[in-house]
C-alpha cells in the first residue's frame with residue numbers, strides 16, 4: 001500500500017537517529033554487536049507508531065518537531081539544577097546530559113558502582129525505545145549490592161542542561177542488582193531545562209528475599225520528552241516497592257515490566273501524576289505473575305488540569321502455574337478541567353484458576369459538597385481546591401514509608417501549586 | 423444581628439422558600455422547628471452560601487453585611503458558621519490539618535495572626551476534652567468512619583474552635599445519645615454571650631431544655647408561620663404541627 005510506503009515524520013526521526021549512530025558508532029563504548037542488531041531492527045520497524053496497540057494513546061509525533069543531537073561534553077556546572085535535587089542526606093550518582101559526572105557525585109560505600117558505559121545485560125530487546133537506547137547509549141551506572149548487605153539510600157540523578165538551539169538526546173542505561181537478602185532504597189530523580197529527549201532504560205534484579213525501595217521523581221523540563229523503560233525481575237521472597245511521581249515533561253512514557261519470577265515475591269508499582277497545560281503522561285505497566293503465591297499492588301493517582309492528557313495501561317498476566325496470585329490494581333484520575341482527558345486500559349490475562357485479582361478505575365472531578373464544606377469553614381476557594389487535590393493524592397503518597405523520600409515528594413507537590421500552568 | 427426579610431429561593435424551578443422574615447438580635451438564640459421538607463436546611467445553606475440555589479427575592483444580612491453577596495469563605499470570616507445536618511467526609515484530609523487550616527484562614531481574612539501548630543493543638547485538645555472527644559479524632563480523616571454522633575460532635579468542635587458570631591445548628595441533636603446531647607448543649611451554651619447568636623434547627627423539644635432559646639419559630643412550606651417563646655416548643659411537642667399549619671393556611 002502506498003500509505004505504508006510513504007515516509008512519515010516519525011520515520012524521518014528514526015532515520016535521523018540511525019544516521020547519528022552511523023557517525024558515532026566508532027566512538028561508542030563496548031561491544032557493537034548488540035548496537036548493530038538494535039539498529040537493524042529499528043531500520044526495519046521504525047519508532048513506535050499509533051497503529052501499535054501498546055501506543056494507541058501516546059503519539060510520538062511531537063518529537064518530530066526537533067532534531068536531536070548527542071549532547072556536547074559537559075563543561076559548565078549546573079548549580080540551578082543541582083539546587084533542585086531533593087535534600088536527602090545520602091550518597092549520589094549524578095549524570096548530566098546522560099553522562100556520569102564524578103565531580104558532582106558522592107559514590108556510596110558498600111555498594112559496587114561501575115560507570116563509563118551502558119550497564120547491565122540486554123533486556124527487552126525488540127522494544128523499540130529500548131533498541132534506540134541500546135543503539136545510542138553511552139553511559140549508565142551499574143549498582144550492585146552484595147548478598148545480605150543493607151546499603152541504605154542512594155540517589156541517582158539525571159540532570160539535563162539547556163543548550164538553546166542544540167537539543168540533546170541521551171539514552172542512559174542503568175542496572176541495579178540486589179543480592180540475596182540485600183536491601184536498598186534508590187531515589188531516582190530526573191530534572192532539566194529546555195528541550196531534550198531522555199530515553200532511559202533501567203534493569204533491576206531483586207534476588208531471593210532482597211528488598212528494593214525505588215522512589216522515582218520525574219521532574220523533567222515542561223518542554224522535554226521523557227521515556228523511561230524499566231524491567232524488574234523479582235526472585236523468591238523478594239520485594240520491589242516502587243513509587244513514581246510524574247510532574248514534568250511535555251510528553252512522557254513510563255513503561256514498567258515487572259516479573260514476579262519466584263514464589264512469594266512482591267511488587268508495588270504505585271504512582272502519582274500531576275499534569276497540566278498540554279502535557280501528556282503515559283504510565284504503562286506489565287506485571288507478570290510467573291510463580292505462585294506472589295502479590296502485586298498498584299495504586300495510580302492522576303491529576304489532570306487544563307488540556308493535559310493522562311494514559312494508564314495496566315496489564316496483569318498470571319501464568320498457568322501462578323496459583324494463589326494476589327493482584328490489586330486501582331487507577332484513579334481527578335480532572336480539574338473539561339479539556340483534560342484520561343485514557344485507561346486495564347487488562348487482566350489469567351491462566352491460573354486459583355487467583356485473587358481485582359482492578360478498578362475511576363475518573364472524577366472535585367466534589368462540590370467537599371469544596372463547599374471547606375469554604376463554609378473559611379478556607380478560600382483556591383486553597384480548598386488544593387487541599388482536596390492533595391487529599392486525592394494522599395492515599396498514594398502516604399504509602400511511602402521512606403520518610404525523607406516522602407518529604408521530597410511532598411515538597412514537589414507543594415511547588416506544583418505555586419508554579420504557573422505551562 | 424441576623425436580619426432576613428422576605429427571602430424567597432428556588433432550586434431549579436422548584437420554589438422552596440416563600441418569604442422568610444426573621445431577626446436574631448446579638449446575644450440571642452432562636453430555635454427553628456418545622457415539618458420535614460419545610461425548607462429549614464435550605465435556609466441554613468442559603469445563609470452560608472452553598473451554591474445551587476437561586477435567591478429570587480428578599481434579603482439577608484449579618485451585622486449590616488449583605489450575606490447573599492458574599493462568598494462562603496467571606497461569610498465564615500465574618501463569623502457565620504453552619505453545623506451541617508449531614509457533615510461531609512473528607513478522605514485524605516486530617517482533622518487537625520482541617521481545623522487549623524480553617525482557623526488560620528479565618529484569622530488571616532480578619533487580619534489576625536495565625537496560630538502555630540503547638541498553640542493550635544493546645545486549643546484543640548482543650549476543646550475536645552470539653553466535648554469528651556478522644557484525642558485520636560484529631561489524627562483521623564475528617565468525618566471518615568465517624569459514627570453519626572461523632573460527626574455531630576465534630577461539628578460542635580469546629581464551632582468551639584472557630585468561635586463564630588452566628589452559629590446555625592442544623593439538627594445537631596439528631597443522632598446524639600443522651601449524654602452527648604448534654605455535652606454538646608453545654609458546648610453551645612459555653613459560646614453564649616453578647617457577641618454570639620444562634621439559629622438552632624431541631625425536631626425535638628428535648629434539646630431546648632438544654633439550650634433554652636429566646637424565641638422559637640415554626641417554618642412550614644418555606645415561611646415562618648408562627649413565633650413564640652420557649653413554651654411554643656412544648657406546645658408543638660404536645661400537639662404536633664397539624665393545628666398550627668391549618669391555622670396559618
Ligand SMILES: Nc1ncnc2c1ncn2[C@@H]1O[C@H](COP(=O)(O)OP(=O)(O)OP(=O)(O)O)[C@@H](O)[C@H]1O
Nearest residue numbers: 433436438456457458459460461462463464465507
Ligand atoms: N437539590 C434539590 N433538588 C430538588 N429539591 C430539593 C433539593 N434540595 C432540597 N430540595 C427540596 O426542598 C425542600 C426543602 O428541603 P430541606 O432540606 O430544606 O428541608 P428541611 O426542612 O431541612 O427538612 P428535614 O427536617 O427533613 O431536614 C424539600 O422538599 C426537598 O425535597
Ligand SMILES: [Mg+2]
Nearest residue numbers: 462463464507
Ligand atoms: Mg433539614
